[in-house]
Amino acid sequence: xxxxxxxxxxxxxxxxxxxxxxxxxxxxxxxxxxxxxxxxxxxxxxxxxxxxxxxxxxxxxxxxxxxxxxxxxxxxxxxxxxxxxxxxxxxxxxxxxxxxxxxxxxxxxxxxxxxxxxxxxxxxxxxxxxxxxxxxxxxxxxxxxxxxxxxxxxxxxxxxxxxxxxxxxx
Amino acid sequence: xxxxxxxxxxxxxxxxxxxxxxxxxxxxxxxxxxxxxxxxxxxxxxxxxxxxxxxxxxxxxxxxxxxxxxxxxxxxxxxxxxxxxxxxxxxxxxxxxx
Amino acid sequence: xxxxxxxxxxxxxxxxxxxxxxxxxxxxxxxxxxxxxxxxxxxxxxxxxxxxxxxxxxxxxxxxxxxxxxxxxxxxxxxxxxxxxxxxxxxxxxxxxxxxxxxxxxxxxxxxxxxxxxxxxxxxxxxxxxxxxxxxxxxxxxxxxxxxxxxxxxxxxxxxxxxxxxxxxxxxxxxxxxxxxxxxxxxxxxxxxxxxxxxxxxxxxxxxxxxxxxxxxxxxxxxxxxxxxxxxxxxxxxxxxxxxxxxxxxxxxxxxxxxxxxxxxxxxxxxxxxxxxxxxxxxxxxxxxxxxxxxxxxxxxxxxxxxxxxxxxxxxxxxxxxxxxxxxxxxxxxxxxxxxxxxxxxxxxxxxxxxxxxxxxxxxxxxxxxxxxxxxxxxxxxxxxxxxxxxxxxxxxxxxxxxxxxxxxxxxxxxxxxxxxxxxxxxxxxxxxxxxxxxxxxxxxxxxxxxxxxxxxxxxxxxxxxxxxxxxxxxxxxxxxxxxxxxxxxxxxxxxxxxxxxxxxxxxxxxxxxxxxxxxxxxxxxxxxxxxxxxxxxxxxxxxxxxxxxxxxxxxxxxxx
Numbered sequence: 001x002x003x004x005x006x007x008x009x010x011x012x013x014x015x016x017x018x019x020x021x022x023x024x025x026x027x028x029x030x031x032x033x034x035x036x037x038x039x040x041x042x043x044x045x046x047x048x049x050x051x052x053x054x055x056x057x058x059x060x061x062x063x064x065x066x067x068x069x070x071x072x073x074x075x076x077x078x079x080x081x082x083x084x085x086x087x088x089x090x091x092x093x094x095x096x097x098x099x100x101x102x103x104x105x106x107x108x109x110x111x112x113x114x115x116x117x118x119x120x121x122x123x124x125x126x127x128x129x130x131x132x133x134x135x136x137x138x139x140x141x142x143x144x145x146x147x148x149x150x151x152x153x154x155x156x157x158x159x160x161x162x163x164x165x166x167x168x169x170x
Numbered sequence: 171x172x173x174x175x176x177x178x179x180x181x182x183x184x185x186x187x188x189x190x191x192x193x194x195x196x197x198x199x200x201x202x203x204x205x206x207x208x209x210x211x212x213x214x215x216x217x218x219x220x221x222x223x224x225x226x227x228x229x230x231x232x233x234x235x236x237x238x239x240x241x242x243x244x245x246x247x248x249x250x251x252x253x254x255x256x257x258x259x260x261x262x263x264x265x266x267x268x
Numbered sequence: 269x270x271x272x273x274x275x276x277x278x279x280x281x282x283x284x285x286x287x288x289x290x291x292x293x294x295x296x297x298x299x300x301x302x303x304x305x306x307x308x309x310x311x312x313x314x315x316x317x318x319x320x321x322x323x324x325x326x327x328x329x330x331x332x333x334x335x336x337x338x339x340x341x342x343x344x345x346x347x348x349x350x351x352x353x354x355x356x357x358x359x360x361x362x363x364x365x366x367x368x369x370x371x372x373x374x375x376x377x378x379x380x381x382x383x384x385x386x387x388x389x390x391x392x393x394x395x396x397x398x399x400x401x402x403x404x405x406x407x408x409x410x411x412x413x414x415x416x417x418x419x420x421x422x423x424x425x426x427x428x429x430x431x432x433x434x435x436x437x438x439x440x441x442x443x444x445x446x447x448x449x450x451x452x453x454x455x456x457x458x459x460x461x462x463x464x465x466x467x468x469x470x471x472x473x474x475x476x477x478x479x480x481x482x483x484x485x486x487x488x489x490x491x492x493x494x495x496x497x498x499x500x501x502x503x504x505x506x507x508x509x510x511x512x513x514x515x516x517x518x519x520x521x522x523x524x525x526x527x528x529x530x531x532x533x534x535x536x537x538x539x540x541x542x543x544x545x546x547x548x549x550x551x552x553x554x555x556x557x558x559x560x561x562x563x564x565x566x567x568x569x570x571x572x573x574x575x576x577x578x579x580x581x582x583x584x585x586x587x588x589x590x591x592x593x594x595x596x597x598x599x600x601x602x603x604x605x606x607x608x609x610x611x612x613x614x615x616x617x618x619x620x621x622x623x624x625x626x627x628x629x630x631x632x633x634x635x636x637x638x639x640x641x642x643x644x645x646x647x648x649x650x651x652x653x654x655x656x657x658x659x660x661x662x663x664x665x666x667x668x669x670x671x672x673x674x675x676x677x678x679x680x681x682x683x684x685x686x687x688x689x690x691x692x693x694x695x696x697x698x699x700x701x702x703x704x705x706x707x708x709x710x711x712x713x714x715x716x717x718x719x720x721x722x723x724x725x726x727x728x729x730x731x732x733x734x735x736x737x738x739x740x741x742x743x744x745x746x747x748x749x750x751x752x753x754x755x756x757x758x759x760x761x762x763x764x765x766x767x768x769x770x771x772x773x774x775x776x777x778x779x780x781x782x783x784x785x786x787x788x789x790x791x792x793x794x795x796x797x798x799x800x801x802x803x804x805x806x807x808x809x810x811x812x813x814x815x816x817x818x819x820x821x822x823x824x825x826x827x828x829x
Contacts, residue, residue: 087517094551108313141289146434157563179375246328252707
């Protein structure tokens with residue numbers, strides 16, 4: 001599946017690791033249960049690890065492992081299920097997670113700006129998606145009325161200038 | 171069979187030859203036995219983005235012309251019962267809301 | 269007196285950057301409609317997007333719900349609504365129980381054009397539907413009422429801005445409704461909202477809020493729990509973020525009918541819920557979400573002030589007119605509300621004419637009210653959640669002229685708060701969700717109790733009617749609530765008694781099986797007769813009901829059945 005970052009398709013250096021698969025040497029995304037139970041994988045040096053955060057789990061469940069994680073994947077089972085937005089924000093704000101947060105599942109391009117402003121950095125898209133359409137959707141508004149996980153200068157009052165680059169603490 | 175026209179939300183009724191009519195009087199009447207198949211075939215109009223939400227409306231066999239059994243569909247066909255000047259009923263349609 | 273032409277009175281004056289935002293929103297929606305019509309978006313994908321611009325597919329056509337933030341309109345905005353009614357709809361609009369307006373005959377292909385016209389006057393339909401934060405409702409006498417401690421509309425506007433296109437909270441489990449009051453006398457039903465705020469000054473006059481959460485009506489009415497007795501102003505947005513974050517994370521996603529905040533609060537228990545909120549709140553970076561006084565002042569500065577300068581003899585002139593014209597005197601008795609400024613008064617324009625459709629206004633009436641607002645009330649119109657309109661700042665010595673003008677428009681029905689001031693959802697005549705029609709039974713009740721002397725004798729009494737259990741007519745909160753149900757294809761009406769939306773909040777009790785329309789109206793007549801016969805001096809209906817009991821009133825209601 002194509003990976004979207006900053007409005008462009010980028011190479012995906014990650015692979016999903018099945019629970020019963022042996023460890024590769026390449027960066028791999030584990031299930032939460034494997035991350036929690038497989039001490040060997042956690043202690044393998046030089047292995048970049050990511051995890052899939054189940055949609056019904058609070059981000060805090062990753063707290064003991066954050067120093068070991070380079071990627072967290074948040075999932076949108078349908079585009080109407082907005083829990084991934086809260087998970088991403090909690091990772092950034094409460095847990096000070098600084099690495100890649102990837103959105104997977106069913107997402108509309110109309111949600112791209114919301115994803116980015118919640119601190120998500122990459123989006124796993126459906127095969128026939130058009131990254132230009134996603135960027136166009138994200139660039140629609142020039143400011144927002146609330147703060148976000150991005151470094152956004154105050155415009156006036158409650159307004160912040162939208163800057164859809166890298167999260168403030170990444 | 172009924173639906174809402176996608177572009178303007180107008181209540182429409184499937185008439186012969188694949189035409190969607192605004193007046194229920196023009197609607198094609200289907201026997202109970204073949205209605206499900208007819209609805210499946212009519213899904214093409216949803217795919218072609220002509221209408222939304224095609225479904226069947228049961229008719230009151232006591233009437234010669236198409237008159238829905240339920241109050242809801244009668245109001246849908248005729249217009250609001252409290253505004254006889256609005257909807258199909260104002261254009262001389264035979265079905266009334268109440 | 270003429271209104272200040274630069275800033276709208278009582279509502280936020282949009283700056284060019286805010287208007288540009290609205291235009292961006294229109295362009296976004298126009299693009300979404302195009303993608304729907306081209307097939308790029310399925311209906312399943314498009315539906316939440318159009319709902320977040322207030323566009324429903326309803327019984328007759330698309331219905332557009334336009335936002336009237338905290339229920340305040342400028343004359344120019346009301347005129348624009350009249351134009352929308354004339355050009356794009358069928359010449360009328362319906363004011364709702366959340367202080368919004370609905371148009372019932374909208375075409376999808378014209379919706380973006382309508383939003384563009386609304387944007388020109390600082391209006392929109394943003395988030396009036398969908399699983400997001402909806403219109404923040406407020407007190408119809410805000411900024412005028414003598415019993416007000418704080419004008420809540422500035423904070424309502426702050427909450428509106430903060431909730432607009434919120435990146436984290438635009439895809440909630442379900443809809444989310446706020447109400448904010450500035451008076452200890454709760455006219456906004458704060459305890460029946462997802463979040464209800466009662467603004468009150470603290471020590472040294474600092475601004476703070478009582479915070480209620482988890483209230484609501486619908487299928488499972490619930491009274492909100494109190495989370496905070498006094499939340500300081502600068503913590504307002506941070507605390508709201510905490511509540512919304514808990515809701516977004518833990519609200520149910522598996523069952524549409526169990527997804528509201530009230531369900532979550534009851535499922536985890538009030539103490540556990542409060543603890544979740546406080547834990548979340550403790551972790552929120554306060555500096556990022558702080559609401560500094562300079563921000564509040566900047567937004568307050570965008571609210572125009574009413575012109576308040578009455579001659580000293582204004583009250584005397586009003587008394588004089590009242591003495592000389594009994595019909596005018598009656599209308600002032602029923603439809604006015606005391607104003608904090610000397611020589612001024614607030615009045616209610618009843619949209620409940622005898623036998624009429626509650627809450628509807630024609631384009632002609634809207635234009636005329638806009639003119640009257642400019643002439644008599646600083647250009648400001650309020651929409652109440654009881655589906656009436658208010659002119660908040662009328663000079664007492666000009667009231668008689670205003671009343672005469674309203675009378676010529678059919679807008680001087682003297683029934684505010686009385687039995688024929690019925691709150692009624694559109695029902696099966698308009699709504700695809702309804703099980704029964706609601707408007708006809710409201711018309712029958714209105715006709716049955718048309719006699720104004722009888723209405724005054726009965727006194728303040730709230731009747732609310734809903735056409736289905738979604739309860740958009742808020743029937744749970746009424747002295748007499750009526751719920752339309754479908755029994756084997758026939759319309760029946762279930763009665764509830766003893767509800768109340770104010771500080772002594774109560775949910776109405778079902779008193780027996782549903783009745784057909786005629787029998788239901790007769791039952792209400794018998795109940796009212798009994799109330800008149802058995803009440804103690806000055807005893808309100810709900811108190812008589814509580815004193816004599818449900819069993820007693822059930823027997824009365826069903827006496828002829």
